Amino acid sequence: MSRGHRAVAHTADIALEAWADTREECLAEAVRALVESFADISHVPPGETVPVSVTGESDEAMLAAVLQEVLYQVEVHDRVAVDASVGERAEVRLRMVPVETVEQVGAMPKAIAVHELRFGQAGKVWQAHVVVDV
Secondary structure, three states: OOOEEEEEEEOOEEEEEEEEOOOHHHHHHHHHHHOOOEEEEEOOOOOOOEEEEOOOOHHHHHHHHHHHHHHHHHHEEEEEEEEEEEEOOOEEEEEEHHHHOOOOOOOOOOOOOOOOEEEEOOOEEEEEEEEEEE
């Protein structure tokens, strides 16, 4: 199984890439990439599980909706996703902790940009690329 994520150079914003063997694992990696762009979650135990409903007409729209939900949870409910699981029908479960339990390490993202958004299968691996407005 191969999965991971990284930040890549991008003018004035943050670009994130994630990859995994399945669509669902790649979505979860994208969530981790987004959260790690602004919070150190390396030593935070998973908290409460929050099921969220997201929809999208395409894989790219689904990716954007999941990541926007992560930002919404921080802004509205003061909680940060430290882990994510995505079911085959895009049932998303975020493991959340209070925002005060994580150390902020970067600028808080404002939104997920729709330009340069890519999410799909390349060979046997799913890949995501997203630009995050900060």
